[in-house]
Amino acid sequence: MTAPLLKVEDLTISLASDGGSLPLVKSLSFEIAAGETLCLVGESGCGKSLTALAIIGLLNRRIMRASGGGIFFEGRDLLSADAEAMRRLRGDRLAMVFQEPMTSLNPVQQVGRQISEVIVEHRGTSEREAEREAVRLLDLVRIPDAARRARDFPHQLSGGMRQRVMIAMALALRPALLIADEPTTALDVTIQAQVLALMDELRREFGTALLLITHDLGVVAEMADRVLVLYAGRAVEEAPVEQLFDQPTHPYTRGLLDAIRQLLKPDIERLAEIPGTVPVPAKLDRGCSFAERCGLAMPICGEKRPVLGPRGSRHSAACWLGHLPVEQPA
Amino acid sequence: MIAYVLGRLLAAIPVLSAVAAFVFLLLSLVPGDPAVVIAGDLATPEQVEAIRRSLALDRPLVERFVTWLGHMLTGDFGNSLFSGIAVSELIVQRIEPTLVLALMTIVIAVTVAVPLGLVSAYHPTGIVARLTMAGAVLGFSLPVFVVAFGLVYVFALGLGWFPVQSYVPLSEGLAGTLHSLVLPAVAVSFLYIALIARVTRAAVLEVLREDYVRTAHAKGLAARLILTRHVLRNAAVPVITIIGIGFAALLGGVVVTETVFSIPGLGRLTADSILRRDYPVVQALILLFSTVYVAVNLAVDIAYVLVDPRIRY
Numbered sequence: 001m002t003a004p005l006l007k008v009e010d011l012t013i014s015l016a017s018d019g020g021s022l023p024l025v026k027s028l029s030f031e032i033a034a035g036e037t038l039c040l041v042g043e044s045g046c047g048k049s050l051t052a053l054a055i056i057g058l059l060n061r062r063i064m065r066a067s068g069g070g071i072f073f074e075g076r077d078l079l080s081a082d083a084e085a086m087r088r089l090r091g092d093r094l095a096m097v098f099q100e101p102m103t104s105l106n107p108v109q110q111v112g113r114q115i116s117e118v119i120v121e122h123r124g125t126s127e128r129e130a131e132r133e134a135v136r137l138l139d140l141v142r143i144p145d146a147a148r149r150a151r152d153f154p155h156q157l158s159g160g161m162r163q164r165v166m167i168a169m170a171l172a173l174r175p176a177l178l179i180a181d182e183p184t185t186a187l188d189v190t191i192q193a194q195v196l197a198l199m200d201e202l203r204r205e206f207g208t209a210l211l212l213i214t215h216d217l218g219v220v221a222e223m224a225d226r227v228l229v230l231y232a233g234r235a236v237e238e239a240p241v242e243q244l245f246d247q248p249t250h251p252y253t254r255g256l257l258d259a260i261r262q263l264l265k266p267d268i269e270r271l272a273e274i275p276g277t278v279p280v281p282a283k284l285d286r287g288c289s290f291a292e293r294c295g296l297a298m299p300i301c302g303e304k305r306p307v308l309g310p311r312g313s314r315h316s317a318a319c320w321l322g323h324l325p326v327e328q329p330a
Numbered sequence: 331m332i333a334y335v336l337g338r339l340l341a342a343i344p345v346l347s348a349v350a351a352f353v354f355l356l357l358s359l360v361p362g363d364p365a366v367v368i369a370g371d372l373a374t375p376e377q378v379e380a381i382r383r384s385l386a387l388d389r390p391l392v393e394r395f396v397t398w399l400g401h402m403l404t405g406d407f408g409n410s411l412f413s414g415i416a417v418s419e420l421i422v423q424r425i426e427p428t429l430v431l432a433l434m435t436i437v438i439a440v441t442v443a444v445p446l447g448l449v450s451a452y453h454p455t456g457i458v459a460r461l462t463m464a465g466a467v468l469g470f471s472l473p474v475f476v477v478a479f480g481l482v483y484v485f486a487l488g489l490g491w492f493p494v495q496s497y498v499p500l501s502e503g504l505a506g507t508l509h510s511l512v513l514p515a516v517a518v519s520f521l522y523i524a525l526i527a528r529v530t531r532a533a534v535l536e537v538l539r540e541d542y543v544r545t546a547h548a549k550g551l552a553a554r555l556i557l558t559r560h561v562l563r564n565a566a567v568p569v570i571t572i573i574g575i576g577f578a579a580l581l582g583g584v585v586v587t588e589t590v591f592s593i594p595g596l597g598r599l600t601a602d603s604i605l606r607r608d609y610p611v612v613q614a615l616i617l618l619f620s621t622v623y624v625a626v627n628l629a630v631d632i633a634y635v636l637v638d639p640r641i642r643y
Binding site: 058088092106153 | 640
């Protein structure tokens, strides 16, 4: 088997505050193979976006620290790479699409130019050639009348068009990995599916792997090859998408799935919900982070933290259920 | 755009009319009989009467205003009471040094302050930021005449690089003019460097937090390119505003500097005319400064449209 395109090993991301450091993402490990789509799922604040920013090297260095085993991308460790090396990778081999198409484009620059400058920066092509390529890319993301639209400013485009411009920009140099952080959350529901389908189609054409961050399980079902569920900064379950939907093993994953399955039933009176809220990062670190909200919690759950253990060939979960330790907790 | 400019020019008419009315009334607002005031302490009643008639002060107020306004519109600002020279000629003589000094000051200030503000915002804890912010406090609090005398002491008296005083007119060559204005321009620019650097820093800090700056980083652009192409242009509106106001203020407000360096500019003309109660000159100068403010404001608004395509009028 070949080495994975991206291998995140024991990644911890901490908020460096006056009193010390507060871990927000805790010993996270996962892999993405070339051309594969991995969905990172979890509720707000669970560390999805931080993980993405750590990979692409855009964490706010003044307050955030990434540490741990490493982030290996195409064989090199991004955690120890210097700023200039990271800059050369970004936009070229490693690209990102952000959540907010309304604010993620420069309001005073023509959109064509915003695409072409990435090409000029990394390939050193002439402005004119890069502009022609930008128009071609706009055409590829189905912006009608691309040559004219390339001279538009972002405020002259709709939200969906802007996000397609972002996608064109991110895929301009056919990166090996595209990170998309809630790329359709800010869009109209009718546009969401279009944009996702377009992104997936181009990604397949270019052989680009996708790390898709979302809290929308509908999007997961549509897009993912594999899914990684995060809870309070830790991986709680990882599985190929069909297995996750068919046999979720972690109570948190089940809770998430129950919540949307009930939406499909016409006669529900009250949505199934997971009781409680995500714990504050500062207070916990004993036992399972989810224990307080878990309907199946056992005494051990409050005592000892479960580690990710196998639940099938490519399926793993971090839960004491079906994975009771051999020895009794101390 | 052309329609907008025309509209703005039309809108300037009421503003300037109000200023004109005020300037005209200035003479009537002076305590006592303006003719007596103008004639001075030693005048005979006949002289006072002659002045009154020459200024048409014996006519009704409205008639005087209309006549006066007519003269203004045709460019006839009357004669100086002090020297007898036509006011328009006096102003033309004096406007050159002031204009060159103001332009030079603004160019120096912008060239120094904008990069300083940019770097201070990008590295907020760096050495440049610390020095700039400390220097800004100094720039705000040091009176211009202190800076001016300090510069004269070191660079004119000490090193002899520049003249202590005097102004070389443009007719004798641009290089000589610029050389004679280096010290005054640097002296006045201290305050403007402080002002523009602070405004630039604040505006850039705000833009650096924007999502599109993160996008630019995600594209792997070089930091220098991000700062100049993406950040600076978005931070330009407040910076342009402060530069515009600064320039307008410079045209009317360099009295101290012109005095210290003995530059025959508008600032000194204004101060001298007020002291001599040379009302026609004062009136014309106030009108001129108001017009400059209106023009600079218009220029600033047009600049907004050029830097930010979202702004449309």
